[in-house]
Amino acid sequence: MSPVEILDFLASFQEDIALVRILKDPERSNCMVLMQFKSQERADQFFHDHNGKYFNSIEQERCKIVFVRSIEFDPVVGEEYPDNDALEEKDADEANTLVGTLSPRLERRINSEQMRKLFPPPPAGMTEIPTCAVCLDRLDASASGILTTLCNHSFHCDCLFRWEGSSCPVCRYSHGDIGSSCEVCGIAEHLWICLICGHVGCGRYSGEHAKEHYQDTLHTYSLELETQRVWDYAGDGYVHRLILNKQDGKFVEFPSPENHSGERSQNPPTTSAEEEEGEHRKLEKLAVEYNFLLKSQLEEQRLYYERLLVRVEEGESRQLLNAHERERKQLKKANINLAQKTKKLEEELAFVRELNKSLIENQKQWKERVRLLEEQNARVEQQTALRIGDLEGQVRDLMFYLDTQSKVEQSAHREDIIGGTIKIESRTAGTDNTVTPSSFGRKTKDRMN
Structure with a gap:
């Protein structure tokens, strides 16, 4: 990085x-x-x-x-770093x-x-x-x-x-210079790099991991790092380099620099300036060819990764949808259980309310009954108290009568007392109360009856 x-x-x-x-x-x-x-x-x-x-x-x-x-820093000794x-x-x-x-x-x-x-x-x-x-x-x-x-x-x-580029602004040191090696076995010779995804693997003289990468991913084109030649696994051969002809604007096949023939050239010898111009044209044609190939491979790589992204998104969406569906079912089941519990609780609440209403009505009735009983009890107690007072007076009269009768019977003047009368003077003038023993006895008996 x-x-x-x-x-x-x-x-x-x-x-x-x-x-x-x-x-x-x-x-x-x-x-x-x-x-x-x-x-x-x-x-x-x-x-x-x-x-x-x-x-x-x-x-x-x-x-x-x-x-x-x-x-810990180790000091550097010597002239290696002036x-x-x-x-x-x-x-x-x-x-x-x-x-x-x-x-x-x-x-x-x-x-x-x-x-x-x-x-x-x-x-x-x-x-x-x-x-x-x-x-x-x-x-x-x-x-x-x-x-x-x-x-x-x-x-x-x-x-x-804000600096553009990966090089150092002072010394232009590139931070991307990293030694290449096979991503499977780690060997650093006979390496091929995939033009689609950049995978580095070894060639046929080592472990053939570059070919295994093609068999796994079907990435057709691979570039040899030493010779910069492109191999086509589908066509089982090197890619024919095409260059743009400036005269007619058509693509023509560029001969390989290693294709040496024993035929003698029919063209006259060229000067250094012409050779330099020819080399420059070759480099331009090679750049056009490489850009054309790179554009096609990048487009294929873009489509490949877009398909991967769509596949990943579909997988994630499917997993998310399944998770949401499971969660929805669980919530629906929990909602049904809660609805049943709510209905049962509402029925119990209605029953309790009716029971409470009836209890309140019974309470009012019992309160009225208790009030009536208390009033009746008060009247009975009042009547009982009056009757008890009357009975106590009768008992006193009876005890007085019995005591008087026993005294009269034991008295020597019993006959005189029985035939005599008792006169009680009242404070009210003109009123005389005369009581005979016989009449007193009858009055006492009437009270007892």
């Missing part, structure tokens, strides 16, 4: 990234990216969102993220040699000393912040994310994201 593709993959977290450094293992075809986030929370969120995620819809590689505990001053002097020497205006070494030293006076080095213990080669602003990690490429050049993430 190029730096622009990496930044496109990290676009959602670009504001949270402080440093990005691209690393590459020479023994492997994939690359590693070392990133430093501004906060641990965003780093955890990035791990949660992008770990195991596909880089794009075409490649099958997934993103694998691990946390780094520490980093410093920038030496490189600048070497470039200046080569440029002056090409132009033809050679300058003395002393003059270069004087110019270098003058530049150092104009731009003195930073004080001891301090490091000058480098500048971005695109916008010429300072590379401050606190203000914007910084990306370091494989060629050890640093840029702002925003500046490099």
Whole structure:
């Protein structure tokens, strides 16, 4: 992946990234990216969102993220990597040699000393912040994310994201130069690449994995990486190269450069300019032929992937439809059960309401009965109290009569008392009450009866 593709993959977290450094293992075809986030929370969120995620819809590689505990740098000793001053002097020497205006070494030293006076080095213990080669602003990690490429050049993430192309803006280093090898056995010789999907496989002298790829996918055309020849598996032969004739505008077959014959040429010898022009025409014809072939193969590849996408979408739609259908059936069944329970509860509610209504009516009736019984009981108690008072008076009279009778019978004047009368004087004037023993006895008996 190029730096622009990496930044496109990290676009959602670009504001949270402080440093990005691209690393590459020479023994492997994939690359590693070392990133430093501004906060641990965003780093955890990035791990949660992008770990195991596909880089794009075409490649099958997934993103694998691990946390780094520490980093160790090994110093490079030797002249394999010269410093920038030496490189600048070497470039200046080569440029002056090409132009033809050679300058003395002393003059270069004087110019270098003058530049150092104009731009003195930073004080001891301090490091000058480098500048971005695109916008010429300072590379401050606190203000914007910084990306370091494989060629050890640093840029702002925003500046490099707007850069067109996969090469480095400073040294034009291409980040796509990756050694090819068979995707099945890993061999790096006799390789063929499919013009439809880009699959790399070995030829007949190795494991014939390129042919197996054709048998699996029916991708007809394959390009040999060493000779750049195109093989047609359907026709079992190399593809005839067609070039556009400028005179009549028709396509004609281009002879293979390896087709040497023993016949002597009838044409007169050509000069170097004519040979160069002929080679240029051949290259133009080859480019036209390649563009025509590439266009047809890309169109076939587009149709193939469109069919795959339609098939995948149909499969996903079918699975989604089946899942929705199962869910709909479950919800329908649950709805039926809930409807039955609701109906049963409504019936129970109606029964309870009727029962409550009847109980309320019975309660009113019983309350009326209790009220009547209480009133009746009060009347009975009142009558009973009156009767008890009357009976108590009769009992007193009876006890008085019996006591008086016993006293009279025991008295010596019994005969006189029986035949005599008792006179009670009333306070009311003109009223005399005369009571005889016989009449008193009868009155007492009447009360008892």
